[in-house]
Amino acid sequence: MLIYSLKRLALAVLIVSVAMFLLFTMIYLIPGDPASVALGPRATEAMREALLVKMGLDQPVWIQFWNFFVNAWQGDLGTEILSNRPVFHVVMEQLPWTLALITGGMVWSIALGIPLGCWTAVKRGGLADRLIGVFSVAVIAVPSFVIAIYALLIFAVSLRWLPAIGAGDPGNLGDQLLHLILPSLAVGLGWVGYIARMVRASMLEVLEAPHIRTARAFGLPDRQITYRYALSIAILPTVTLLGVGIGQMLSSAVFAEIVFARPGVGKLVYDAILTRNFPLVSGAVLVTTALFIAINLVADLIVGYLDPRVRSRL
Amino acid sequence: MNVLEIQNLNVAFATGGGFLRALKNVSIDIPEYCIVGVVGESGCGKSTLINSILRLLPENGSIDTGSIQFEGRDLAQLNLSQMQGIRGSRISTVFQDPMDALNPVLSIAEQMLHIQYRSDLSRKKKNARSIEMLRRVRIPDPESALKRYPHEFSGGMKQRIAIAMAMMMEPALLIADEPTTALDATLEVAIINLLKELQSQIKCSMLFISHHLGLVAELCDEVVVMYAGEVLERGSARQIFHDPWHPYTQRLLDCDPASQTLRTRHLPTIPGEIPDLRRDQEGCIFRSRCQFCEEVCKTVPAEVETEGHHVRCHRLFQ
Numbered sequence: 001m002l003i004y005s006l007k008r009l010a011l012a013v014l015i016v017s018v019a020m021f022l023l024f025t026m027i028y029l030i031p032g033d034p035a036s037v038a039l040g041p042r043a044t045e046a047m048r049e050a051l052l053v054k055m056g057l058d059q060p061v062w063i064q065f066w067n068f069f070v071n072a073w074q075g076d077l078g079t080e081i082l083s084n085r086p087v088f089h090v091v092m093e094q095l096p097w098t099l100a101l102i103t104g105g106m107v108w109s110i111a112l113g114i115p116l117g118c119w120t121a122v123k124r125g126g127l128a129d130r131l132i133g134v135f136s137v138a139v140i141a142v143p144s145f146v147i148a149i150y151a152l153l154i155f156a157v158s159l160r161w162l163p164a165i166g167a168g169d170p171g172n173l174g175d176q177l178l179h180l181i182l183p184s185l186a187v188g189l190g191w192v193g194y195i196a197r198m199v200r201a202s203m204l205e206v207l208e209a210p211h212i213r214t215a216r217a218f219g220l221p222d223r224q225i226t227y228r229y230a231l232s233i234a235i236l237p238t239v240t241l242l243g244v245g246i247g248q249m250l251s252s253a254v255f256a257e258i259v260f261a262r263p264g265v266g267k268l269v270y271d272a273i274l275t276r277n278f279p280l281v282s283g284a285v286l287v288t289t290a291l292f293i294a295i296n297l298v299a300d301l302i303v304g305y306l307d308p309r310v311r312s313r314l
Numbered sequence: 315m316n317v318l319e320i321q322n323l324n325v326a327f328a329t330g331g332g333f334l335r336a337l338k339n340v341s342i343d344i345p346e347y348c349i350v351g352v353v354g355e356s357g358c359g360k361s362t363l364i365n366s367i368l369r370l371l372p373e374n375g376s377i378d379t380g381s382i383q384f385e386g387r388d389l390a391q392l393n394l395s396q397m398q399g400i401r402g403s404r405i406s407t408v409f410q411d412p413m414d415a416l417n418p419v420l421s422i423a424e425q426m427l428h429i430q431y432r433s434d435l436s437r438k439k440k441n442a443r444s445i446e447m448l449r450r451v452r453i454p455d456p457e458s459a460l461k462r463y464p465h466e467f468s469g470g471m472k473q474r475i476a477i478a479m480a481m482m483m484e485p486a487l488l489i490a491d492e493p494t495t496a497l498d499a500t501l502e503v504a505i506i507n508l509l510k511e512l513q514s515q516i517k518c519s520m521l522f523i524s525h526h527l528g529l530v531a532e533l534c535d536e537v538v539v540m541y542a543g544e545v546l547e548r549g550s551a552r553q554i555f556h557d558p559w560h561p562y563t564q565r566l567l568d569c570d571p572a573s574q575t576l577r578t579r580h581l582p583t584i585p586g587e588i589p590d591l592r593r594d595q596e597g598c599i600f601r602s603r604c605q606f607c608e609e610v611c612k613t614v615p616a617e618v619e620t621e622g623h624h625v626r627c628h629r630l631f632q
Binding site: 209210211213214215216217219221224229233306307 | 403411
């Protein structure tokens with residue numbers, strides 16, 4: 001297990017490095033140089049060149065990449081253009097809001113998706129199964145920003161059950177959670193559908209397995225067979241899927257944060273793009289990418305932990 | 315005294331092409347402490363028979379008529395929760411393929427604990443009982459085996475564990491569904507000896523399904539020959555193997571590789587195919603493949619019994 005974890009960690013580091021390379025290439029290929037963007041149209045040529053040297057942009061490309069690479073691994077993502085603050089700190093300030101949002105999305109998708117998938121697998125072919133099937137496909141198909149806008153209109157504007165915008169009073173956890181309900185629903189609802197479909201399909205497969213027949217032949221209670229004997233196996237592919245799901249939730253978070261005017265990395269990137277604050281954009285994207293890869297690493301380790309067949313092979 | 319009495323059992327499956335009569339007027343008695351073997355080619359209804367006794371038929375299958383008397387109750391009439399109380403405690407089963415018969419994500423200890431859920435013993439005593447059962451099926455180092463998972467054992471070991479689980483609650487009837495078919499021939503004898511040993515220790519009856527005739531002849535006290543959902547012949551192992559009456563039984567024994575006296579490249583087979591069970595069959599079910607088929611066989615079913623030797627054939631009237 002330890003060797004497996006270390007191998008997966010090494011692989012994750014490699015993937016983050018590749019992501020850095022791609023990100024660097026994309027920034028490098030953007031027309032225009034960051035110095036003129038930062039200084040504005042009225043800057044003199046001397047000022048521009050001084051800034052280029054200061055930013056290290058006069059060096060050859062590969063040295064620029066090496067500097068970027070080494071600095072990024074040390075947590076130095078450069079300084080943002082508008083306020084000259086370190087990008088890493090700015091991103092880290094916003095990260096907890098986004099983490100709270102996708103955690104909320106996860107809670108929705110797990111708390112609704114797994115029971116729905118389980119229930120429809122056990123009662124397959126019934127009316128509930130078909131209705132939930134239609135519901136699942138529908139929520140998968142609708143983009144999260146549409147869900148966000150309708151959730152806002154229905155629950156906040158018309159019914160006035162929940163607050164519409166913002167992240168809640170600082171320091172007031174209850175208020176913050178209340179403000180989290182609608183945005184996390186917008187982020188997670190599509191994944192309720194995915195998870196429900198996935199759990200249903202793998203439950204149906206597992207329920208046909210010979211070892212389930214053995215469990216029935218031993219007279220074990222139905223509840224125990226469904227949850228302990230079948231779901232514990234059917235859940236495994238879902239855990240891997242959730243790792244991917246978090247990546248998608250990270251991108252839906254951008255829309256949810258804009259629609260609900262919440263702070264967060266998505267809102268940060270959006271504002272940074274509007275103000276052409278490129279160091280901030282690349283820094284935020286890099287942190288998000290690393291986060292996504294780390295979460296997938298954790299998902300793989302969880303599967304390894306839950307499945308003794310995988311655990312012992314490592 | 316019979317532990318299990320199956321009388322005129324009829325089981326049908328609803329299929330796209332109409333009703334398939336998988337079991338037709340099946341009657342089998344399993345006396346106390348006896349081993350009853352069921353033989354027949356694939357698709358003769360052996361598995362349906364087990365699933366009917368355990369009430370684990372697929373959703374499209376149903377018991378139409380007939381009774382399955384077990385310890386004073388008719389299993390065919392019980393509701394599912396009553397049936398659940400019998401499975402695993404009074405009737406236990408060992409299935410064919412040990413590779414996939416145990417749950418892959420639960421340890422042996424957990425699975426053996428779950429089977430004892432009806433007992434009031436403490437967790438510690440239940441684990442002790444599990445270890446004792448593993449020792450009885452000769453699992454080396456049972457204490458550490460308990461902590462392991464099914465994939466860490468070989469096929470033969472898994473089948474031993476499955477037998478330990480089946481015998482744990484000391485059932486009155488053990489159903490063994492081709493317990494050695496998926497195993498190496500060298501393991502076969504060991505598993506059979508183990509089953510026989512535990513059966514005599516626990517004093518249960520056994521329903522032994524197999525298509526290995528030699529094994530059945532050696533192990534079983536009584537033998538049931540099934541064909542296309544019907545019991546064509548049943549009687550003591552001696553009656554069936556030394557004095558078979560039904561043409562099907564005779565030809566089945568002729569086909570046993572062990573009965574070949576000459577070296578041959580071609581094993582004998584029974585020509586023809588199993589009739590379509592979705593159509594109503596009149597007369598004898600075997601007539602389309604029987605070399606003695608006569609006019610009377612086409613319309614009138616036969617049933618003869620002498621000294622516990624039952625046979626469905628007209629030839630004995632003559």
